[in-house]
Amino acid sequence: MLPDADGALRARWRINRAWAEERRTFLGSLRVGEVVTGVVATGLNDIGVYVHLDDDLGRFLGFLRVPEMSWARFESVDDTAPIDREVRAEIISIDFAREQVSLSMRALQPDPWQRYADTHVDGDTVSGTVTKPVPFGASVQVEKGVEGHVHPTELADYDIEYPQEVLAVGDRVRVAILDVDRQRRRVNLSLKRAQPE
Known part of the structure; x- marks a missing residue:
């Protein structure tokens, strides 16, 4: 019985060694910047998803983190990278x-920030949707993938204690662009300066 067990261990060791060599060979064939296609294998809560990268081996996984899925805000990973979808x-x-590969779907999409910064200047008045009031103001989506910030002093001509006094999530508002900071990828907005006199 021992010789059979010993033989089984040797066979398993050879299989594992061959598999490790296949993984290293596959990994060595990949290059940073290369575009790959894979199938979403499984998710890891709100952190990201594993993606099968190799059709032949069926075992090599890349990892796609949530921030690398899209420039735009989304509610659920299942909306952007559901299990069994090819990406x-x-x-x-x-x-x-x-033996880890990090992936980005976002890298294949145009950067909305650059386009927005190229087409808007300080003083422009634009429409947006309130995405969340926070103690230090409110976030307003001014374009898909681009959110700006309204400081509490720019919400109204009078003092307010909470942003919810003048805004609610989902409100469509007109805001004035105070400045577009390309380096910090930030748009500062004013609600009160966009209102008619």
Whole structure:
């Protein structure tokens, strides 16, 4: 019985060694910046999803983090990268020691911030939707993938204690652009300066 057990262990070791060599070979064939196609295998709560990258081996997984799924805000990972869906993504890093590949679907999409900064200037008045009031003001989506911030002093001509006194989530509002900060990817807005006199 021992010789059979010993033979089974050797066979398993050879299979594991061959599999490890296949993984290293596959990993070595990938390049940062390369666009790959894979199938979403499983999710990891709100952190991201694993993606099968190799059709032949069926075992090699890349990882797609939530922030790398889209420039636009989304409610659920299932809306953007549901299990069993084929996705295209760019390889943004390869960790050979850990045999991990990081992916980005967002890298294949135009950056809405750059387009917005190119087409809007300080003083423009635009429409937007309130996404969340916070103690230090409110966030307003001025374009898909672009949110700006309204400081509490820019909400009204009078003192307010809470942003909810003048805004609610989902409100459509007109806001004036105070400044577009390309480096920090931030748009500062004013609700009160966009109102007719």
